[in-house]
Amino acid sequence: MARSRTSTRLAAAVALLALLPLSGLWLWKRQGPQHPPSMLLVKRGTTVDALADQMERDGLIRSAAMFKLWARARKLQLIRGEYTIEPRASLSDVAGKLRRADIHYTNIILPVGAHAWTVQRRLRDFIPEDVFWTLWKSPRLARTAGFPEAESLEGLLAPATYRVNHAQEPEEILLAMVEAFRDKVLPGLEGGALPPYPTLILASLAEKETRVPEELTKVAGVYAQRLRIGMRLQCDPTSLYARWAAGDLRFTAPGPEDIRRPSRFNTYAVAGLPPTPIAIPSAAAIEAAKVPQMGKDLYFVATGKGGHSFAPSLAEHNRNVGVYRREIKRQKRALHG
Incomplete structure (x- = not known):
């Protein structure tokens, strides 16, 4: 009988040991x-x-x-x-x-024409707002981009699609964008009529002024000519940038108060280029800023049909402004029947 009980216990132990791998696999x-x-x-x-x-x-x-x-x-x-x-x-x-x-990973797209507030909004799920604005003025990141003199990263990020995730550090995310600028954009800024950083600034103005690629060299040429003769650039997008830099984040057309705003970014208020770019310029805008089409034109205004009319004198420019206003009125009448 004792031998039988021992055999039973042994059999049970063997069965249990046999089940352990199976139970482990089941749990796994x-x-x-x-x-x-x-x-x-x-x-x-x-x-x-x-x-x-x-x-x-x-x-x-x-x-x-x-x-x-x-x-x-x-x-x-x-x-x-x-x-x-x-x-x-x-x-x-x-x-x-x-x-x-x-x-x-999450894909973050930085398009041509994006500025600081665009970048901040697109990265807000990955970089806290206060951290973003601190890093935006990081001298270390500006040096990495190739412009230690730059006071911010405006214009120093390459337009591209970036793969990011929440385990990355905020500086690491911006560093990848700055390194892409250094590797892909910076070399193309050499050899222009202006030094590389002013070229980048001029390219950003042209980028924000026109959506017609064929006009980029003419727009850059008007600004280059104004720089040459000491005339204020009077670039509308810089007055908007000055508005945003002052904390007013309305994304509407510039008004008289924007034109008059005392700001070193507002080229209606100060002479010369603004202190930084005002957006990410395209490769075409950079090429236009390197070799601007400088002629007699000193003015341009929208046509209301997608492009701009250029003029060498204020009198001709004012006539073009009148044509533009009549076109806008015509479009409004057609829209409202």
């Missing part, structure tokens, strides 16, 4: 506890143990202990990033994402 493949999709952030300096405990507390995995055993067995190297954890993801699913470094 079992659906996870969390219901909605979640974001898992692996930040710089995160350890496997700390991450496992955090995931268990947040309800992303059922067993931190099992994750730690797996991570040690696989010698898991955590890759900093943002990971999307699907509903009911198993421990195996979560571990696989981390092992593959299956990082979730």
Whole structure:
């Protein structure tokens, strides 16, 4: 009888040992506890143990202990990033994402013509506003761009699509944009009529003045001619930039108060170029600023049909302004029947 009881216990122990791998596999493949999709952030300096405990507390995995055993067995190297954890993801699913470094990125587009406030709005989910404006005036980032004399990063970011995630540091995100400028834009600023930084500033004015690529060299030429003879540039987009720099973020057409605003950015109020670019210029605008089409024209005004009329004298310019106003009235009458 004793021998029979011993045999029974032995058989039970053997059966239990046989079940252990199966139970472990079941726990490994079992659906996870969390219901909605979640974001898992692996930040710089995160350890496997700390991450496992955090995931268990947040309800992303059922067993931190099992994750730690797996991570040690696989010698898991955590890759900093943002990971999307699907509903009911198993421990195996979560571990696989981390092992593959299956990082979730968000595409941020910085278009030609974007200025500081555009960039800030597009990055607000990744960089707190106060941090953004501090970094915007970072001398270190300006030096990286190639212009240590620049007082801000305005115009010093390359127009492109950037992949970012919430595990990145704010400075790291802006650094990538500045490095893209240094590598792709900076070399093209050499060899123009003006030094590189003034060329960039002039290009930004032309960029904001016209949406017609064929007009860029003529617009840049008018401003270059005015610079040559000491005439104020009277660039409408600089009066808007001065408005925004003063904290008035209305995005409407400039009014008389904007034209009169005392600001070193407002080229109606001060002579010469503004102290920084006023936006990200296109490659075509930079080429136009390097070789502006300088002739007799000193004025231009919109036609109301998408382009501009250029004139060498104020009298002719005023006639063009009259044509523009009549065109706008005609369009309003046609719109309202």
